[in-house]
Amino acid sequence: MKIPLIKPDLPAFDEVRGPFEEILANGRITNFGRYVNQFETEAGAYLGARTVAISSGTMGLIFTLSGLGIAPGSKVILPSFTFVATAQAARYAGGVPLFAEIDDDLNISVEDLERLLDTHDDVGAVIAVHMYGLPAKAREIEAVVAKASAKRGRKIPLIFDAAHAFGASINGERIGGFGDAEVFSLSVTKLLVTVEGGLVSTRNEELIAKIRSMRNYGILSNYNAHFAGLNGKMSEFHAIVGVRNLARIEQLIAERQVRAKCFREKVARSTGFGLACWPTGVVHTFKDFTILVPDGEYGRRDRVMAFLGENGIETRAYFYPPVHEQAFFTQYADRPLPKTEILSRRVITLPFYTTISEEEMDYMTGVLARAEKEVQ
Ligand SMILES: Cc1ncc(COP(=O)(O)O)c(C=O)c1O
Incomplete structure (x- = not known):
């Protein structure tokens, strides 16, 4: 059996044929046409916030940090256990990454965040990540950042990198x-796919207006630039794919929840691999389905991955190496992060998608059980 890591959820050609023919005929293929507007409105209604669509998640993070006004050279607290884009965006927006530890759920440690806020005066922003679509402890993080802001008498912006988390919720929120x-x-490995793309969601109208300008070279009107800006536009082709996928997002999430529950049960029943927690009251998108080699056995991780590969199962170690160990970012690594260093050496991300079959999950579980016996 051959099982690829991902199979993106994409609309059938017939679902996009009409709008594609329309824009190819009228030439309105970009520059904030009807489909980007429709996508923003419908995504905003779904999320209960205002949204602005851009060309990628990375661009969204850069624009958001800049739009919230982080001072050049100020620290941006973020977990080291994330995709490197989170840290690249912080740096590109003029910040200096300050790496935080994670908890066993692989999300930022609230305790460590609080310690960093207490010991660094020059924090310009905080970014927490909803890892694999499991929401970070958002209310606790908000409280800790609000307390630090009050202590300093200035607001420290808090941004969530929700790259993995479209459709996730915490107690219904x-x-x-x-x-x-x-x-x-909204890139190809994500829950809501526009091929490439990003979406900023906020209740801050001023930020929305700024990002609208920033994605368009900083221009407000009449080719008059009021802000630093770039080209961060989403095309109409991308928005059309987004509109179609958004229409069935609830169904995609529901199917993933059922499959993830079933896969977790199989892995727990037949193997000794670990699974990160999935608290009740939380909708987890399972953007990735990641298991952990048993504690103390991380030296076997790469051999287990090779064994899975030999048996037709494509895997990744999301996210290894952690950012503070990556060549460009070691310059910002100011202390060891033991939990991050160990957990990032234990992760194996398995194939998982909305359409994964029970047979495929059984096959992977069987190969994992064999790996436990055969791979030293
Ligand atoms: C945690 C995280 N943040 C940011 C990004 C960047 O998103 P994009 O590829 O759309 O720029 C990704 C992409 O995979 C990601 O995993």
């Missing part, structure tokens, strides 16, 4: 409305 802004990625 959708991801998209926490912190000062949440930033989604």
